[in-house]
Amino acid sequence: MTLPTNYSWSLTGKPVSVPYEAPQGRRVNALGGYFSHGPLSGKLVTQLYVSLPKSTAKKPRKSPVQSALDHGLAVEEADRVGPITSERFVDFLWELSGRPQRARGDWHRKRPLVVVLDNYSVHSSQLVHEAIEALNAANVFLFYLPSYSPELSDIEPIWNGVKHYEMIRRSYETAGDLLHAVDTSLMQKAAQLQASKDKSGVLLR
Numbered sequence: 001m002t003l004p005t006n007y008s009w010s011l012t013g014k015p016v017s018v019p020y021e022a023p024q025g026r027r028v029n030a031l032g033g034y035f036s037h038g039p040l041s042g043k044l045v046t047q048l049y050v051s052l053p054k055s056t057a058k059k060p061r062k063s064p065v066q067s068a069l070d071h072g073l074a075v076e077e078a079d080r081v082g083p084i085t086s087e088r089f090v091d092f093l094w095e096l097s098g099r100p101q102r103a104r105g106d107w108h109r110k111r112p113l114v115v116v117l118d119n120y121s122v123h124s125s126q127l128v129h130e131a132i133e134a135l136n137a138a139n140v141f142l143f144y145l146p147s148y149s150p151e152l153s154d155i156e157p158i159w160n161g162v163k164h165y166e167m168i169r170r171s172y173e174t175a176g177d178l179l180h181a182v183d184t185s186l187m188q189k190a191a192q193l194q195a196s197k198d199k200s201g202v203l204l205r
Helices: 064-070 075-080 086-097 126-137 156-166 175-195
Strands: 027-034 044-051 113-117 140-144
Touching: 027 086, 027 156, 027 175, 044 075, 044 086, 044 175, 064 075, 075 175, 086 113, 086 126, 086 140, 126 140, 156 175
Parallel strands: 113 140
Antiparallel strands: 027 044
């Protein structure tokens, strides 16, 4: 709920006060795909999910919708509550591939798509491995980076820039406020990345 503060500064005799909001089980997790090559270079696609505190009661006292409302989310955002699961990740891979929702079983991309992944547990789950054959048949291929090598991922600087520099407000009172702020920042970043591509399709860095 309060983003990390790496460093700051202030005038002599005027200490900086940084607001802090205890997480209490609340956080926003993001799935993201950044197209670094090809005709879609510069495109950033993201999906966000918000984690809320788990009920300690034997029987849930509130519905998922009511729980979402209590944390500043809209009714239609209740389906964005919960962790990033293998099911959500596989669905995201198909979204990146561009597969239409009503595509036939033999659908495949005209151009191959290589998705570069780190070693987050969801990325290598059993469900993902079971989906690889269908993904390959659709001309979508997964490539796993070596462990502990974020510098090899083109999307890492994007995450770092948004988290540490582009979200000027650092603390949020509700999970809904944080979700909406991350949403806005990532949409702005996506627009910036797209605008930085010149007419020839080369991304300007």
